[in-house]
Amino acid sequence: MSDVLELVDVSVVREGRALVDQVSWSISEGERWVILGPNGAGKTTLLQIASSYLFPTSGKVSVLGEKLGEVDVFELRSRIGLAGASMFDKLPAEQTVLQTVLTAAYGMTVSWQETYDQSDEGRALALLDRMGMAGLTARKFGTLSEGERKRTLIARALMTDPELLLLDEPAAGLDLGGREDLVRRLGALAQDEFAPSMAMVTHHVEEIAPGFTHVLMIRQGKVLTAGPIDTELTARNLSKCFGLPLTLERHGDRWSAQGLPLG
Numbered sequence: 001m002s003d004v005l006e007l008v009d010v011s012v013v014r015e016g017r018a019l020v021d022q023v024s025w026s027i028s029e030g031e032r033w034v035i036l037g038p039n040g041a042g043k044t045t046l047l048q049i050a051s052s053y054l055f056p057t058s059g060k061v062s063v064l065g066e067k068l069g070e071v072d073v074f075e076l077r078s079r080i081g082l083a084g085a086s087m088f089d090k091l092p093a094e095q096t097v098l099q100t101v102l103t104a105a106y107g108m109t110v111s112w113q114e115t116y117d118q119s120d121e122g123r124a125l126a127l128l129d130r131m132g133m134a135g136l137t138a139r140k141f142g143t144l145s146e147g148e149r150k151r152t153l154i155a156r157a158l159m160t161d162p163e164l165l166l167l168d169e170p171a172a173g174l175d176l177g178g179r180e181d182l183v184r185r186l187g188a189l190a191q192d193e194f195a196p197s198m199a200m201v202t203h204h205v206e207e208i209a210p211g212f213t214h215v216l217m218i219r220q221g222k223v224l225t226a227g228p229i230d231t232e233l234t235a236r237n238l239s240k241c242f243g244l245p246l247t248l249e250r251h252g253d254r255w256s257a258q259g260l261p262l263g
């Protein structure tokens with residue numbers, strides 16, 4: 001089994017429909033994966049499995065060397081960083097940005113201690129600084145803009161020094177400046193040899209940061225392609241994935257895609 005993540009013939013069936021359909025996919029240490037696919041393809045469902053929050057209907061899953069179904073998931077979850085919109089509702093709006101990141105160290109969402117370990121606080125501040133949030137650590141989480149919240153959640157996901165970092169649409173809803181700022185920060189993370197293995201769900205190839213190494217494309221719960229970005233991120237694969245003819249351009253270490261004109 002692969003070090004970081006291994007899915008073998010994994011399916012998730014709800015109401016007679018396979019949301020994830022016999023998916024086999026693995027992540028080895030140091031790899032940074034992009035997950036692309038149309039709305040409803042099963043991307044978030046895959047991340048829920050990878051983060052051990054969802055147990056599949058069939059197939060085998062191993063995360064960080066532990067087989068789902070045979071491991072204490074609470075212990076396993078502390079080794080996985082997860083940042084996605086599903087966290088927004090769980091984090092109290094009145095907590096400060098610093099508290100929001102600090103609580104992750106205790107596997108909690110709500111602050112309950114009067115004082116935190118100084119080293120935890122130092123780590124939280126350093127991670128917030130890395131995500132461009134140094135000036136906002138005392139602000140209430142609920143008052144942040146979309147981009148600021150996303151950057152806070154990534155700092156939070158990194159708080160436990162995870163071995164696997166899962167990002168669900170980190171750039172969704174950001175304006176052009178916010179997206180480019182985030183892509184730069186994710187690029188720095190992806191190119192940091194000490195950063196965890198990563199998997200990031202995105203809807204847009206423009207959001208793929210330099211340093212991402214592999215791509216998984218899914219459509220209707222099935223794997224269309226999985227492998228190195230250099231060989232698998234092609235106009236042909238992308239067109240199949242999204243179900244319409246697309247052109248794809250590479251500009252150095254960034255990408256852009258467009259639909260072909262009608263007619």
Ligand SMILES: Nc1ncnc2c1ncn2[C@@H]1O[C@H](COP(=O)(O)OP(=O)(O)OP(=O)(O)O)[C@@H](O)[C@H]1O
Pocket residue numbers: 014015019037038039040041042043044045046
């Ligand atoms: N509990 C459930 N019962 C039935 N269907 C579900 C359930 N949860 C999710 N689905 C469906 O499963 C499919 C896959 O959902 P998922 O959120 O994984 O897709 P996604 O690729 O992340 O989509 P998006 O890009 O729109 O966020 C969708 O059609 C969704 O409606």
